[in-house]
Amino acid sequence: MRTERLSGVHMASRPILGLVAMLVLISTLYLIVGPRLIGFDSLLDLANGFDAGSFDHRVLQTIRMPRLVAALITGACLGLSGLLLQGLLRNPLGEPHILGLNAGATLAVVVATAAPMGLATDGIARPLIAATGGGLLFLATIVFASAGKSGMTLLKVTFCGIAFSALASAVTSAILILDDDTLDQVRLWMVGDLAGARMDTLWASSWLLVPAVIAALYVSSCLNALALGDDVATGLGISVRRVRLIGIIAAALFCGIAVAIAGPIGFVGLIVPNLVRRFVSDYRLSVPLVALGGAGLLALADLAARLVMLPHEIPTGLATAFVGAPVFSILVARVLR
Amino acid sequence: MTMPFKQPRATGYHQITIGRLEMRLHILRSVILVLAASGLIAGVFWAITLGSQDILPAGLIAVMSGDVTLSPTAQAILTELRLPRVVLAVLCGAMLGLSGASMQSLTRNGLADPGLLGVREGSILVILCLTLFGPSLPAISYPVLGTIGGLLVAAMTVAIARSTSNLRFVLIGIGLSWFLSALVAMILVSLDASDAQPLLLWVTGSLASATWDIVPVAAGLLLVNFVLLLGCARASDVMSLGAQTATGLGVRLGRTSAIQLLAATMLSATCVSTIGGIGFIGLIAPHLTKLVIGNHSQASVLAASALVGGLLLLASDTIGRVAFLPLQLPAGIVLAMIGVPVLLILLWKRRDEL
Numbered sequence: 001m002r003t004e005r006l007s008g009v010h011m012a013s014r015p016i017l018g019l020v021a022m023l024v025l026i027s028t029l030y031l032i033v034g035p036r037l038i039g040f041d042s043l044l045d046l047a048n049g050f051d052a053g054s055f056d057h058r059v060l061q062t063i064r065m066p067r068l069v070a071a072l073i074t075g076a077c078l079g080l081s082g083l084l085l086q087g088l089l090r091n092p093l094g095e096p097h098i099l100g101l102n103a104g105a106t107l108a109v110v111v112a113t114a115a116p117m118g119l120a121t122d123g124i125a126r127p128l129i130a131a132t133g134g135g136l137l138f139l140a141t142i143v144f145a146s147a148g149k150s151g152m153t154l155l156k157v158t159f160c161g162i163a164f165s166a167l168a169s170a171v172t173s174a175i176l177i178l179d180d181d182t183l184d185q186v187r188l189w190m191v192g193d194l195a196g197a198r199m200d201t202l203w204a205s206s207w208l209l210v211p212a213v214i215a216a217l218y219v220s221s222c223l224n225a226l227a228l229g230d231d232v233a234t235g236l237g238i239s240v241r242r243v244r245l246i247g248i249i250a251a252a253l254f255c256g257i258a259v260a261i262a263g264p265i266g267f268v269g270l271i272v273p274n275l276v277r278r279f280v281s282d283y284r285l286s287v288p289l290v291a292l293g294g295a296g297l298l299a300l301a302d303l304a305a306r307l308v309m310l311p312h313e314i315p316t317g318l319a320t321a322f323v324g325a326p327v328f329s330i331l332v333a334r335v336l337r
Numbered sequence: 338m339t340m341p342f343k344q345p346r347a348t349g350y351h352q353i354t355i356g357r358l359e360m361r362l363h364i365l366r367s368v369i370l371v372l373a374a375s376g377l378i379a380g381v382f383w384a385i386t387l388g389s390q391d392i393l394p395a396g397l398i399a400v401m402s403g404d405v406t407l408s409p410t411a412q413a414i415l416t417e418l419r420l421p422r423v424v425l426a427v428l429c430g431a432m433l434g435l436s437g438a439s440m441q442s443l444t445r446n447g448l449a450d451p452g453l454l455g456v457r458e459g460s461i462l463v464i465l466c467l468t469l470f471g472p473s474l475p476a477i478s479y480p481v482l483g484t485i486g487g488l489l490v491a492a493m494t495v496a497i498a499r500s501t502s503n504l505r506f507v508l509i510g511i512g513l514s515w516f517l518s519a520l521v522a523m524i525l526v527s528l529d530a531s532d533a534q535p536l537l538l539w540v541t542g543s544l545a546s547a548t549w550d551i552v553p554v555a556a557g558l559l560l561v562n563f564v565l566l567l568g569c570a571r572a573s574d575v576m577s578l579g580a581q582t583a584t585g586l587g588v589r590l591g592r593t594s595a596i597q598l599l600a601a602t603m604l605s606a607t608c609v610s611t612i613g614g615i616g617f618i619g620l621i622a623p624h625l626t627k628l629v630i631g632n633h634s635q636a637s638v639l640a641a642s643a644l645v646g647g648l649l650l651l652a653s654d655t656i657g658r659v660a661f662l663p664l665q666l667p668a669g670i671v672l673a674m675i676g677v678p679v680l681l682i683l684l685w686k687r688r689d690e691l
Contacts, residue, residue: 144681148688155504156684162511163680170673178664312527321519329512333497336505 012285019292026299027072031064034306038064070197071302071316072295073206074262079294080216080287081254082269083276087223087283088247089142091154092274092335096255097266098328099161100141101134103168105259106190108133110172114182124204131208131256137164138252154336192263192317194302205257212257215250216287219243223283265317267324268294268301274331366630366637373644377427380648384423384655389662390414422547426654426668427647428555429544429608430618432562434646436604437619438626438639439566442573443597444501447624447683451487451605452616454510458517459483459490460606461540461614465521468536469528476554483606484599490517491602542615542669544654551611558607562600563643569593569600570636577635615650615669617676622646624683649675 032038042056051057078096085094085101096102112129141164145157176183176190188196222243225233230240258265272293276286298316305319353360390411433451440449440456451457463486464479494513498506521540525533538545572593576583584590608615626641650668653675657666 144685147685150689155508156688158508159504159684160681162508163677163684166673166680167677170670170677173670174666174674177666177670178661309523309527314523314526318519318522318526321515322523325512325516325519328515329497329509332505332508332512336508 012288015280015285016288016292019289019296023072023292023296023299026296026303027068030068030071030299030303031060033303034059034064035310066199066202067194067197067302068299070199070202070261071194071299073202073209074194074197074258074265075268075294075296075298076291077209077212077254077258077294078265078268078298079272079290080212080269081251081258082294083273083283083286083290084216084219084247084251084254085269086273086277087220087226088244088251089152089157090227091157092277093154093158093270093328093331095267095270096134096251096258097165097264098158098270100137100164100168101252101255102259102264102266103165103172104137105130105134105256106264107137107168107172109260110175110182110186110190113185114175114179122198122200122204124207126198126201127205127208127253127257127260129256130260131252134255134259135248135252137168138248140164158332189263191315192265193315194262194298194305195313195315197262198260201260205260208253208257212250212253215246216254217284219247219250220283220287223247227283262316265298265320267320267327268298270324270331271320271327272297274327363634363637366634366641369630370637370640370644373641373648377644377648377651380651381423381427384426384651385415385419387655387659388414388419417549421549421552422544422654423651424552425547425555425612426544426651428552428559429612429615430622430647430650431643432555432559432604432608432646433615433618433650434622434626434642434644435559435563435566435639436601436608437621437646438623438635438642439569439573439597439601440619441623442577442635442638443594443601444506445577446502446504446506447687448504448507448620448680449501450617450620451601452614452619453507453514454494455490455514455517456487456510456602457605457609457614457616458514458521459486459488460602460609462486462517462521464606464610465524465536465540469524476551477558479610480554480558480603480607483610484603487602487606488598490514491598538667539613541667542613543667544612545665545667547612555607555611558603562604562607563639565596565600566639567636569596570634570639573597573635613669615672617672617680618646618649621676621679622649624679625649 028040028043031043032040036056036059038056038060042054043060045051045054046057046060050061081101082095085096085099086092088094096105108129109126111133112125138161141160142152142157144164145160146152148156150156172190176186189198222233222238225236225238226240226243233240233243273286273290276289276293280286280289298320301319301323302316305314305316308314308319349363349365350361351364353362437450440451440454441447443449460483464483467474467479467482490513494506494510495501497513498509500506525537525540528536535546572583572588575586575588576590576593578586580590605619622642622645623638625645626638630637630641632638649672653671654668657668657671660666
């Protein structure tokens with residue numbers, strides 16, 4: 001028993017340590033490389049203390065470090081949201097962008113911003129509004145997709161998600177075209193760009209991360225059983241409905257946090273969990289791996305978005321779509337037969 | 338030549354012989370088509386009168402009969418702003434309706450649509466690159482080269498999916514179209530804001546910049562491709578019985594499919610090069626058509642889809658133009674709001690099969 005537990009910990013620690021090392025590497029690269037190259041020594045200097053006279057320090061402190069933190073947290077949230085959706089629906093195509101959560105969250109924030117009575121859209125309200133919108137649209141998607149004799153098939157839920165996303169995006173665009181004030185407030189955020197990451201939201205959201213992570217850990221311990229089918233999971237003493245409910249709330253929270261910070265960014269939640277689950281089948285181990293991987297991937301994507309079109313920056317969401325959309329097509333071709 | 342037996346009356350067909358030309362007309366469907374066409378013409382006249390400066394229908398008739406002359410401003414609004422816009426809306430709607438109808442019969446997939454399959458994005462990418470980096474070419478070359486882009490994407494989708502009749506095919510196309518739109522957006526982002534603004538509007542699909550210059554190209558290509566598709570209509574009726582039966586009955590499968598694909602892609606590319614990326618009409622128009630006249634003959638489905646498509650784009654552009662004056666919604670957004678519910682209804686009807 002003891003050796004088994006030890007080997008379990010040992011097996012878990014190696015990929016986690018590997019991913020942490022990769023994350024440190026990506027983060028260092030992220031801080032150093034940019035339109036202005038910053039020497040590694042300046043970075044070490046900053047660790048010793050902030051020097052207001054140094055231009056490098058000011059760039060790091062005010063621009064790159066906050067953006068890096070936003071990228072890491074957003075990426076981890078997107079990855080976890082995707083992992084939970086994939087596990088709960090037993091659907092490798094599950095992803096907040098595809099299943100309508102991103103579009104719903106965006107619509108909710110835009111509606112709240114445009115609302116005449118002036119709903120609060122800063123601080124902790126913003127991720128909560130986004131999570132509610134995302135959750136509601138996702139609920140619509142799965143209710144609609146569950147109709148029919150065949151139940152909720154992979155195809156139906158994916159297609160419904162895409163359809164509901166298109167509807168929500170059209171409504172969002174219509175509101176923004178008709179309401180200039182709202183457009184001005186959300187323009188940069190709308191396209192899914194970490195350049196417009198809102199730091200106040202970032203700090204406020206970190207409070208929401210606590211319940212979301214706890215829920216994710218609880219759900220992940222049941223997902224292994226759920227993967228064997230609802231009946232087996234019930235037989236193993238798991239309340240499938242409760243796990244689903246908590247899991248969907250957690251997925252919506254993660255998506256809401258990510259959208260509130262950086263706007264709708266797609267495909268991180270598709271790529272990372274699918275990649276991790278090729279090597280690790282245990283959902284409990286997948287949670288930290290996906291969080292680390294998502295953070296790393298989004299930081300890398302944002303680094304690429306800042307650099308590929310110099311002197312222009314492209315929105316982060318475009319960089320992820322560039323990689324993620326072909327991955328989606330290939331996954332569809334492989335998964336659906 | 339005498340007919341071996343008389344057509345039974347109950348089928349509703351009527352034999353017409355003009356010299357050596359013989360035609361079978363379905364009376365009810367023909368009446369519906371004529372009604373739809375007159376509805377479209379009436380819609381055009383009504384749409385012209387609407388806008389920030391109202392010109393009453395009665396006034397319009399008076400102007401056309403030469404009794405009254407309008408002020409120069411009103412005259413310009415009518416002939417240089419509204420008329421080309423309305424005409425283009427009808428033409429492009431018809432193109433998209435035709436394109437969708439032929440793609441759906443070709444792939445035997447009710448959800449096939451140039452927008453969903455990525456064909457539209459392929460054309461957008463090619464035409465965008467031509468506008469930005471290419472030499473100045475005659476207007477006709479944009480739709481033709483755009484067609485090549487669309488065909489390449491179609492080939493790629495088919496190569497990945499291998500079969501075309503299921504939803505999987507559509508999903509793979511959606512993935513490819515996401516990728517291509519990301520590419521298009523990247524190109525747009527790298528431009529200066531002043532250059533990007535009109536192109537961005539064009540990518541979303543808007544009739545706001547319609548002028549008379551592009552009407553001849555659009556009308557010409559619409560006509561050519563419509564004739565091509567009508568020529569294939571009988572073969573495609575037979576093809577709906579299955580590939581083997583069709584071959585047995587003497588249909589050249591490869592040639593017919595190639596012509597249909599080429600015409601459908603070129604129609605979509607023409608629409609892209611004239612007004613930009615408009616979605617959903619290719620999806621909805623054929624289904625609305627089949628709801629009314631049934632799916633008995635491809636020729637009538639094609640003709641009616643063109644009419645319904647024209648009506649749809651005219652209606653959504655006019656709604657977007659008039660509903661929130663003085664602001665305008667692009668037709669593409671109005672269409673998405675109409676189109677997605679229709680898409681969901683289609684999905685609902687097939688809920689047991691998927």
